[in-house]
Amino acid sequence: MSAHMKEHHTSTKSLGRILYVLDHNLVYAIPKSVAKKYIVETKKPIEHEGNISADVVFKDMDKKYGEAGALLRGLRSRENLSQVEFAKKxxxxxxxxxxxxxxxxPIGKIIAMRIAKAFSVNYKYFL
Structure with a gap:
């Protein structure tokens, strides 16, 4: 007899070219062009109970940091670097x-291009 597995609670929000995904208190900023490669077709809508709307989760973050700032912070977090380490790079x-x-x-084109070169991301996401 198989045991019931508890599903991970995730939440998403889309802003421009970026898709933000919340999974167990971790926020992922994923370019939509990358996310398109991982679309999964389902026969019926997936229903989740107990999820928090992504709009609720990201509303304050977007107001506080702006899209580019949130993406920059997310990249630094993904790379597991301190501000000092990231700034040096x-x-x-x-x-x-x-x-x-x-x-x-503002991040500006020159710094955005440095970020792109150092971390292999598209500089346009930061403009």
Missing amino acids: IKVTQANLSKMENGAR
């Missing part, structure tokens, strides 16, 4: 990185 100060993550300073 893209040749900016930790203070400037903090301002970019918090939406207080």
Whole structure:
């Protein structure tokens, strides 16, 4: 007899070219062009109980950091780097990185291109 497995609770939100996925308190920022490769067709809609709407989860994050800042913070988190370590890799100060993550300073094309080169991502996501 097979035991009932508890499903992971996930939530998603789409902003422009980025798809944000919340899974067990971890937020993933995934380019839609990448996510399209992993679409799964289902015969009937999947129903989840107890999930929190992604709009609720990400509303404050979007207002506080902006899309580029949230994506930058997500990339740094994905790479498991401190602000100091990440800033060194893209040749900016930790203070400037903090301002970019918090939406207080725009990222700009030159820095976006440094991020793209250092972490193999599309620079346009940060503009």
